[in-house]
Amino acid sequence: MIKSSNGDTPFSLTYRTEAVIPAEIRMPTFRTAEVNVDENDEALEINLDLIEEKREQAAIREVKSKRQMEKYYNTKVRNTSFKPGDLVYRSNEASRVEDTGKLGPKWEGPYEVTEALGKGSYKLKDRDGRELPRTWNVCNLKKCYIHKM
Template sequence: MFSITYETEADIPAEIGKPTIRTTEVDLEQNNEALEINLDLLEERREEAAIRKAKSKAKIKKYYNAKVRNTSFKPGDLVYHNNNGSLAGDTGKLGPKWEGPYEVTEALGKRAYKLKDRDGKQLSRTWNISNL
């Protein structure tokens, strides 16, 4: 990864100050040729890294999407809505998490729905499917 980012191999700080075989026996002309070859191969290494990244993202997406369930409601379906979504107030730790049942009266698209309660009173706002 260091060579992809900085286009050269890393020197350990201990090797910079003290003369070692690696630093004293270096042939600068051969070293420059090797650096040029590395520069030529750099773009290929970056492409390989991008391909690995894309494969990894695709694998993660496939794993995530395997667990997602597509849900939709039709008018007339009965649903409960989340108390956190209603902003009704703090019900406390032991309070109910869901309210309902409510009847779906209209599907507005983009996973939004209009609801009415059991008395036939229309709720004032729309509800997203993530809160139903």
């Protein structure tokens, strides 16, 4: 099967030629009936000479395909960042508190962001002013939309 990412079959990239399946060998087809051995040998030698170029083209097509997938994925990603002073909730799952069951709260807080450390990590403090002991990643936080009192 031809791979959509590089446009070639894995067999042709590995063995430098196209495969003839057993069904084609047993039944006479145009491809097997009209084979000239001398021309076939010359074509195989040409394939050997051009294999590096063929592999490079496949690698270029594969990189292009990966870029397209990355672009499609990144269009759906929302960047979230917080500034010091913002109120956030933190995930119960990330804070490793006791399991409250299926109907328990999924988020706890609100907490205030005291420092943005970069690359999505933040230091938090609770409403009483005590700083939490570790940093928290942005994927475990969500914005709290209540006003400060």
